[in-house]
Amino acid sequence: MLLDSGTTLTLLAExxxxxAKAAVLNQTANLPRVADRGRxxxxxxxxxxxxxxxxxxxxxxxxADMALPATSCFMQFEDGxxxxxxxxxxxxxx
Known part of the structure; x- marks a missing residue:
């Protein structure tokens, strides 16, 4: 495992x-999904x-625990x- 606080993306191994993706989808089930954006x-x-x-x-x-705020895990790509x-x-x- 490598933690690099200068990297702009968080990469998780399988x-x-x-x-983690399943947990995110479960917690955002009330939001409408749209097509993926690249990766x-x-x-x-x-x-x-x-x-x-x-x-x-x-x-x-x-x-130890490392908290990542939602603003570090989600990004607005296009309007909405x-x-x-x-x-x-x-x-x-x-």
Missing amino acids: PFYTM FEACFQASSGVRSAFPAMVLHFDG VVCWVVQRSPSLST
Whole structure:
């Protein structure tokens, strides 16, 4: 695992990515989904007044938690479209 606070995206390895995405989709089930934007697989139609509907994330480590606010995990791409910007980490061959 590599944590890089200068990287603009959060990358999660499998199976953590799939589990986190399922949790995001569960917590945003009341928002209408729209087509994915490139590599961003969870996009929603949301007015600016609904931004509070997006959940924050907490990464749990042994002995510490790292809170990621919703503004670090979701980004507005076009007028009214907000995407979860966490991405699946590319597989590394050993």
